[in-house]
Amino acid sequence: MLNNDTLRSIRYMLDLGDVHVVEILALTGHKATREEVEAWLKKDEEDPGFAAMPDLVMAHFLDGLIIHRRGRDESQPARPVEARINNNTVLKKLRVAFELKEDDIIAIMADAGFKVSKGEVNALFRQPKHSNFRTCGDQFLRNFLKGLTQRLRGAK
Incomplete structure (x- = not known):
């Protein structure tokens, strides 16, 4: 995306x-x-x-x-900023920013009309070298953003 x-x-x-x-x-x-x-x-x-x-x-x-x-965590050193961004990175950072758990992501996706399992969600957050890693597609990210918007702004 x-x-x-x-x-x-x-x-x-x-x-x-x-x-x-x-x-x-x-x-x-x-x-x-x-x-x-x-x-x-x-x-x-x-x-x-x-x-x-x-x-x-x-x-x-x-x-x-x-x-x-x-808020800023002063006890931790600043993390280096990634030079390359992909959908998985965007999803991870949004998960952290909005303090979302697996169940929250599954519910958000269901609200957007996109059914997803716990295993599929876990695979998106794994390290790229892990055998169960899955790339986050544009459709998944688009539906996630749509569902999160509905959650935060209310369904229209």
Whole structure:
């Protein structure tokens, strides 16, 4: 899934303005402007001013979201920011930010109309070298974001 789509979904889910996105990025030390955020939020690549959101910036945003939602843990050293982001990483960081357990993820997916088992959810959070690791597909992440939005904003 494109980082731009993920950012748009999270922004809608939490009802964040452009300034809030800039502030969340600043929590990890990443400086972004409101104009950059507006370019990342454009829906279509043909829109004038559209810019693809780099993986590094998405990693900063997700780490900042964790700090924004849960607070900074001063007892731990700052974790290095990933240079490459994939759907599994996005899912893991959202799980941490929203303090979700396996059962929560299964319920969120069911709310989105996507049935998933505990084993399938576990496989998404395993290390890539593990024999039971599964790649998180775009459809899974899209439905997860849809279900989480319904949970946080209420069903429409």
